[in-house]
Amino acid sequence: MWAMLTEISRTVMWGTDDKTTKLTAGDWKTLFMDGLKRERRCVPSLDGKGLVNLSYKTSELSKEEMGELIELMYEFGARYFVDFKT
Numbered sequence: 001m002w003a004m005l006t007e008i009s010r011t012v013m014w015g016t017d018d019k020t021t022k023l024t025a026g027d028w029k030t031l032f033m034d035g036l037k038r039e040r041r042c043v044p045s046l047d048g049k050g051l052v053n054l055s056y057k058t059s060e061l062s063k064e065e066m067g068e069l070i071e072l073m074y075e076f077g078a079r080y081f082v083d084f085k086t
Helices: 002-011 025-035 063-079
Strands: 013-016 019-022 042-044 051-053
Touching (some): 002 025
Antiparallel strands (some): 042 051
């Protein structure tokens, strides 16, 4: 999983049309976990300017959910021409 996330972070810029950024592998993990549509638990950030997601831990996924997460990353990678060095 981390090798895939690292490759995605090296390849894909993410954001809106007027502002894109390079995300870390950890950032991408959070995005893909959100893609699984798991229940979210967010709290205000310390500076009050945003939200922090406290919910997502891959260690708590079932085998089936981990399989779904990996498949989601493969599908995304195919759309954005990520070369997974498997």
